[in-house]
Amino acid sequence: MATANATPKVNHIGLPILEYRGGKSTLCAGCGHNAISERIVDAMYEMGVQPERVMKMSGIGCSSKSPAYFLNRAHAFNSVHGRMPSVTTGAVLANRTMTALGVSGDGDSASIGIGQFVHLMRRNLPMIYIIEDNGVYGLTKGQFSATADLGSKLKTGVINELPGIDTCALAIQLGATFVGRSFSGDKKQLLSMLKAAIAHRGTVMLDVISPCVTFNDHEGSTKSYKFLQENDEPINEIGFVASFDDIEVDYDSGQVYDVEMHDGSNLRLRKLLEDYDPTDKANAVRTLMEAQEKEEILTGVFYIDTQKETFIDQLNMVDEPLATLPQSLTRPPKSALDSLMANLQ
């Protein structure tokens, strides 16, 4: 038991984990989303991210409520169903110095929001995009979403006749530069992945399978705790060493794949699937498509590219946030208007 004058443990910017917490969750007890919120808290704390430097973005749905349950000290924007990508794009353009963390769901991203999802991935906008993926609509009481697997069964006995959209394969094909899948129940894997996501510059797309205890956790579901525990097949084991950790990384070219991240951190992917190369785009997509055919659930970091230009780079913007540029930089002088007028006479 802690004594009254014990100093709470703090991270490398001097904040205790308490400062990363959010409000009390109003989701169902046991909902996978709550575990994801906890991992976000852990990752932000461990990475020493200043909470005020984060923008929490979401759409509509159970998943999209979750930004209220972590990082109370960060601005949050719970927007419109399926439209979190555009709102985030605008916000990041207004202030490129912020870390944007978007939380969406499978309905929010793969059904109503697939158009914005697709175009966000194309742009490689610097942000972390998390899909809390449970294959069903919770708030409207358990209809299939577009990520539900072919043949999976609803509580009512209805069988899904359509193939699920693999958001990871899609994201890789379209241009996201850090794509992975995890399971809300795999604390270690998810935490490492989130920490690496924070260190990445570009679009990170993480599909986190997150069982819905109320509508999709029964026999016949392919997104239940039991099914995931039995069928989760990691393709790599993720080790992450942050730049400030001051740990010498011992590069080992045989069984591991080392990635130097934008901020100097190291991401180590220990190969579990033979010869899997996470920088080979075509192979990544093929691996995912084959897994879908074999009804396997692969997890891990499928694809990473630390070199690709981001949308911000392409726009060649000033380093300062556009939002707070002074008028001297945003309003051209009177002489500019005078010359335009003279030219129109």
Added chain:
Amino acid sequence: MATGNLALGQEQGQLSAHPRVTNDFSINVATVNGSGSQSANSVLLKSIFGMGVPVSGKNLFPSNIAGLPTWYIIRASKDGYVARKRESEVLVALNPDTAREDALAMPVGGVAIYEEKLDLKQYRDDLVFYPVPFDKITAAVCPEAKLRKLVKNMVYVGVAAQILRIDLGLVESGLRKQFAKKQKVFELNFGAVKAGFDYAEATFTKQDPYFIERMDETKGKIIIDGNAACGMGAVFAGVTVVAWYPITPSTSVVEATTDLLKKFRVTPEGKATFAVVQAEDELAAIGMVLGAGWAGARSMTATSGPGISLMAEFTGLGYYAELPGVIFDVQRTGPATGMPTRTQQSDLLSVAFLSHGDTKHPVLLPGSVAECFEFGCVAFDLAERLQTPVFVLSDLDLGMNNWMSDPFVYPEKPEDRGKVLTKEDLDRLGGFARYRDVDGDAIGWRTLPGTDHPKAAYFTRGSGHNDAAGYTEKPDEYQEVMERLTRKFESARKLVPGPIAVKDGTSKIGFIAYGTTDFALRESMDQIKKEYGTDVDYMRVRAYPFAHEIHDFVASHERVYVVEQNRDGQLASLLKLDLAGDQVVKLRSILHYSGLPVDARTLTEEFATKEGL
């Protein structure tokens, strides 16, 4: 029909049947879309302008890339009337497909300059005919066959200049300006103008009464289209984030904005102080605008009717979550796809109340290119001051046509960035409630993401919230926010541009109009005075919510005609919602919604009928 009197063959106003008409007629250039006539029309317009004669140009074009008929109408008006006129006295007929209908639409005694092969004389004989072998003349001055289609347009400029006595020197200097850095292109084009001019001089004796003569009415004025003016306004407002999806007729708003941003808003280090994103659709465009506005940027989009419909859901979020953003709506003819290249004022109601639930939005209504600039600029101040989406409602006629104007006035007032709390403010206050009315103007204080203070953050949501931005489903908390939003709209009423009493005399009858209807209405008022001896007062509305002067104007007249370009009387409807019950009955509508810009004669006739004159 008798024609003899029309072909007198004498110059200098000796036409007894048709007295000389100076600086008061329209020229209709009928060509084919995609034939490159735009430069020719523009130089013709600017030459007349250069002679000091008030002039306006209207492009009536199809929704098509190439091949369908298009008309460019240049109106010279010594009295300064710039609205469309029903008839054009001078026709330049180059399109075989419409030649017959174009010729038949002309007033008796009109002038037809036309490709001789079209043989317009077969349709009627009461015009003055100037047949021209355009292809032959073009071939002689343009050896390169593939350029002839373009160069041919310059030949009619030359012919028209000679016949109407337009100063060839001004045509030359206009072309020089247009092709500033391309001497060869200039030479080729001016060669064609000259060839047309020489041909007309050698071949025709002037038989018509139409003349352009020098005046001094355009000195110091500029010519610009409304979309370019809106873009210019946005750039001088300091816009930083632009997100859009191409749609006729608004596309050139963003094109103009982008050009000016590249010109004036790049740092010496070569970095942009702006971001322009062509979004995947209008939903994404408005989403980006609101996301950027939330994070503190001055953001905008430009669209037209179908895009407005797509932006509905987000606009409601903008209203309820109180997010700034500027939306330029260049109205076109609806409903549905409608007629994308024709004009109308039919988005007013949908824009004012865009989205489900109780929503209403400030709408600025520019009535000139100068106001496109001014409101384009001021909209950003209002959006940030009021923390809400603000619409600038232009239309195709204003947006895509050329208008004369006094030079735009530089915005001397500093940018109003609205109520934003800084870290220092929060240190002093210890915290804040995002949606609390602490100043009595119903506008709360906000913080921007990234404000370095543990109490800076708040949760933005479209779901029910209380004044501290917390989620709520409590009836009183919900209602408190909604009531404050109503009061905020009352604050907007005092901040938006007020109406202009164009004529506020002693008449019992009043007109109310907005936007491009103004041009035709002013001319119609002169017609009504001249032809019926009736004076009518007139108030031009410049924004919604309506300022109290508008209520007073209605109260002080027995009956008020609301003149607008849509079928359902949308401005009248909006006024009726705002006016007291005993005032509502005073309103009646004069409507025009064919897709063509309204003309004065139509309004005069409609008024006379309704008044029993």
